[in-house]
Amino acid sequence: MKGAVIAIDGPAASGKSSTARAVAEALGFAHLDSGALYRGVTLVALREAARRGLRREDPLQVLDPETILRTAEDRGLMLQPDGAGFAAYLEGEPVDAEIRAGPVTAAVSAVSAVPVVREWVNSRLRAMVRIGRDVVVDGRDIGTVVFPDADLKVFLTAAPEARARRRLSQRGAAHDPALLGAETEALAARDHADSTRAVAPLRVADDAVRLDTTSLSFEDQVTRIVALARPRFSPG
Numbered sequence: 507m508k509g510a511v512i513a514i515d516g517p518a519a520s521g522k523s524s525t526a527r528a529v530a531e532a533l534g535f536a537h538l539d540s541g542a543l544y545r546g547v548t549l550v551a552l553r554e555a556a557r558r559g560l561r562r563e564d565p566l567q568v569l570d571p572e573t574i575l576r577t578a579e580d581r582g583l584m585l586q587p588d589g590a591g592f593a594a595y596l597e598g599e600p601v602d603a604e605i606r607a608g609p610v611t612a613a614v615s616a617v618s619a620v621p622v623v624r625e626w627v628n629s630r631l632r633a634m635v636r637i638g639r640d641v642v643v644d645g646r647d648i649g650t651v652v653f654p655d656a657d658l659k660v661f662l663t664a665a666p667e668a669r670a671r672r673r674l675s676q677r678g679a680a681h682d683p684a685l686l687g688a689e690t691e692a693l694a695a696r697d698h699a700d701s702t703r704a705v706a707p708l709r710v711a712d713d714a715v716r717l718d719t720t721s722l723s724f725e726d727q728v729t730r731i732v733a734l735a736r737p738r739f740s741p742g
């Protein structure tokens with residue numbers, strides 16, 4: 507049995523995760539955050555490097571990807587069903603807070619660019635969907651690579667300045683123009699790097715619905731996606 511899949515992709519700070527979670531709640535689906543698996547693999551790598559006395563900010567300098575993935579399997583890295591979503595576990599303990607903390611965030615980009623890591627994450631995501639739950643999956647390559655036959659694909663976009671504003675608000679930072687300018691530039695640079703990188707570049711699937719959220723409220727963007735989804739999943 508295979509569950510229904512809604513793929514939500516988009517650039518950094520486009521609000522994919524929070525949108526995916528709200529859409530999943532509205533439809534009674536589970537929210538599957540693909541970034542959490544990349545973050546989990548990165549945490550495994552950082553812990554393993556530390557265990558071996560090889561403390562580095564970039565664990566790929568001291569561990570090869572195959573060792574990192576074998577360690578992830580041995581130590582039981584997994585996403586387990588948890589309420590309306592999935593929670594990350596490692597060594598039998600929940601690690602959701604740790605995978606979102608500074609050290610993992612600093613190292614995850616390099617780890618997620620390694621092809622064998624991407625294959626490992628993708629096969630786990632597909633296995634979770636084969637179990638049969640209906641899911642909303644968010645990421646960068648969900649509609650293009652991971653689930654090219656997803657039932658609905660949405661690509662979220664927003665102008666870099668709008669995303670920078672949202673990101674600063676989330677951090678509770680003051681809206682001073684210099685800070686906003688720097689954050690906007692950083693996001694534009696990340697967009698460029700993400701869409702031109704050799705491995706799994708960010709691109710819009712041909713059959714994705716593009717949703718520009720620059721002037722939409724969070725509630726409006728969720729409502730629009732739910733409205734796109736309902737006719738496809740409601741009987742009759």
Ligand code: DC
Binds near residue numbers: 540545645
């Ligand atoms: O969405 P996030 O910040 O939790 O993602 C963490 C990292 O993983 C980020 O560098 C982008 C990368 N990622 C990816 O390359 N492909 C995905 N499907 C999801 C995340």
